[in-house]
Amino acid sequence: MNENYIDALKALAEPHRLRLFWLLIHVDQRITVAEAMDVTGDTQYNASRNLKILYKAGLLTQSKIGKWVYYSLAEQELPHWHTLVESVRSLPSDDFADVATRCKKRLAMRVDNECVIGPNSEAWLKKK
Amino acid sequence: MNENYIDALKALAEPHRLRLFWLLIHVDQRITVAEAMDVTGDTQYNASRNLKILYKAGLLTQSKIGKWVYYSLAEQELPHWHTLVESVRSLPSDDFADVATRCKKRLAMRVDNECVIGPNSEAWLKKK
DNA sequence: ATTATACTTGCACATTTATGCATGTATACA
DNA sequence: TGTATACATGCATAAATGTGCAAGTATAAT
Numbered sequence: 001m002n003e004n005y006i007d008a009l010k011a012l013a014e015p016h017r018l019r020l021f022w023l024l025i026h027v028d029q030r031i032t033v034a035e036a037m038d039v040t041g042d043t044q045y046n047a048s049r050n051l052k053i054l055y056k057a058g059l060l061t062q063s064k065i066g067k068w069v070y071y072s073l074a075e076q077e078l079p080h081w082h083t084l085v086e087s088v089r090s091l092p093s094d095d096f097a098d099v100a101t102r103c104k105k106r107l108a109m110r111v112d113n114e115c116v117i118g119p120n121s122e123a124w125l126k127k128k
Numbered sequence: 129m130n131e132n133y134i135d136a137l138k139a140l141a142e143p144h145r146l147r148l149f150w151l152l153i154h155v156d157q158r159i160t161v162a163e164a165m166d167v168t169g170d171t172q173y174n175a176s177r178n179l180k181i182l183y184k185a186g187l188l189t190q191s192k193i194g195k196w197v198y199y200s201l202a203e204q205e206l207p208h209w210h211t212l213v214e215s216v217r218s219l220p221s222d223d224f225a226d227v228a229t230r231c232k233k234r235l236a237m238r239v240d241n242e243c244v245i246g247p248n249s250e251a252w253l254k255k256k
Numbered sequence: 257a258t259t260a261t262a263c264t265t266g267c268a269c270a271t272t273t274a275t276g277c278a279t280g281t282a283t284a285c286a
Numbered sequence: 287t288g289t290a291t292a293c294a295t296g297c298a299t300a301a302a303t304g305t306g307c308a309a310g311t312a313t314a315a316t
Contacts, residue, residue, distance in 0.1 A: 002146070002219060003143075006141055006143060009137050009138075009140050009146075010273090012137050013138040013141050014134070015134060018133075018137075032293095033292070033293060033294095034292065034293085043275085044292085044293075044294095045295080046274085046276090048293055048294060048295090049274090049275095049294080052294080064283095066284070066292090067283045067291065067292045067293075068292065069293060079218040080215045080216070080217075080220075083211055083214050084212070084215040086211050086215075087208050087212040087214075087215055089208075090207040091133065092130070092208075118291060119291095119292080142303090144304095160262085160263095161262070161263060161264095162261095162262065162263085171305085172262085172263075173263090173264080173305085176262090176264060176265090177265085177304090180264080192263095192313095194262090194312095194313060195261065195262045195263075195312070195314065196263085196313095197262075197264095246262065247262080259314100260313105260315075261312100261313085262313080262314095263310100263311085263312085264310075264311070265308100265311095266308090267306105267307085267308090268305105268306095269306090270304085271302100271303080271304075271305100272301100272302080272303070273300100273301080273302070273303085274299100274300085274301075274302090275298105275301095276297105276300105277296105277297090278295100279295085280295075280296090281292100281293085281294075281295095282292085282293085283290105283291080283293100284289100284292095286287100286288085
């Protein structure tokens, strides 16, 4: 039962994933793998794998729309899970400030709140 | 800065240590390595090492009294640290119930709230 | 002084985990 | 029908981690 909880702790105990999860909390929105790549600078396979690990750990939800895969913060019912998320939420934002602002820029490229531009696009490299 | 936080997550992301930390939270008292061994059934070196890892991660405090080393819950000032501890505190106690009751039995062997009996004593093996 | 006790730690070994690369799958588009 | 795009994943390698054993240090007891 708390093997799952330990999996969640393990999932968060890695810098790239902690940053991704913090981002998902603070952007308060679903994001695609492509957007995560652009915002964090992670490689395609690492962005994909790390989001999946957070999902498998029960921290994110996943939804596929066409060729895009959106991840977003999972709602937590259990107190210890909810509190764990709150702990990450209250991390000092200084450390992630740049990621947050870059994410806003990236989300501004959406159309009707849907991701329409792939990773490492010209438009993004210019904007960044 | 949040390297430390990641170290704390790593420290908690191991079953033996999570159990030890949960115990330190719920027993609301300092305990020695010997007592931790008896209560958890961990080997001497693992009890020692795991408590030290929790201490180094900033989750416990350490104090040596004679040949005994006491560990106890560290007070947390920072919100994300405090909340992390609260998350572990609210873990369902079912999973750790037996450890908690065994710890009470072990602490009952103290004199003036000081540990005076070493690990794997006759008295403990009988009591257990 | 010597011995016992509580705890620590270096070492070897096995398991796990992170990463890059290459390739595979699914969907969209021409 | 073929090609481009978004994402996933098997494999090999390197790094990190957990564990047992044996030996170490520090304090207490005799």
